Amino acid sequence: MFNVLQKLGEQRAIKRDALLRMLALRDKEAVVAGLTLPFNNGLVEGKVNKLKLLKRMGYGRASFALVRQRVLHAL
Structure with missing residues (x-):
């Protein structure tokens, strides 16, 4: 076997x-x-990861306007 x-x-x-x-x-x-x-794509991948994290943190609790403000402030 x-x-x-x-x-x-x-x-x-x-x-x-x-x-x-x-x-x-x-x-x-x-x-x-x-x-x-x-x-390499390291910088871009880091920014995308950060944006996804912010989106997950506000999911179901924050309006689009608030998520937009957090994203713009974080960049």
């Missing part, structure tokens, strides 16, 4: 590796740019 599970795991690993290789080759330019360029 263990041998069957091990073979199945190896087959899936081979398929997964082949898929990752194919995707990396298809998007080679984007992969190289992501690994070499100094730019």
Whole structure:
């Protein structure tokens, strides 16, 4: 039983590796740019996270105008 599970795991690993290789080759330019360029989305992701937090905090309790004021004040 263990041998069957091990073979199945190896087959899936081979398929997964082949898929990752194919995707990396298809998007080679984007992969190289992501690994070499100094730019990232960290600042934008941080702002989006903060906006989502403010929205969750006011959900069901605050009017749109109040949420808008909190968002504009936080930025």
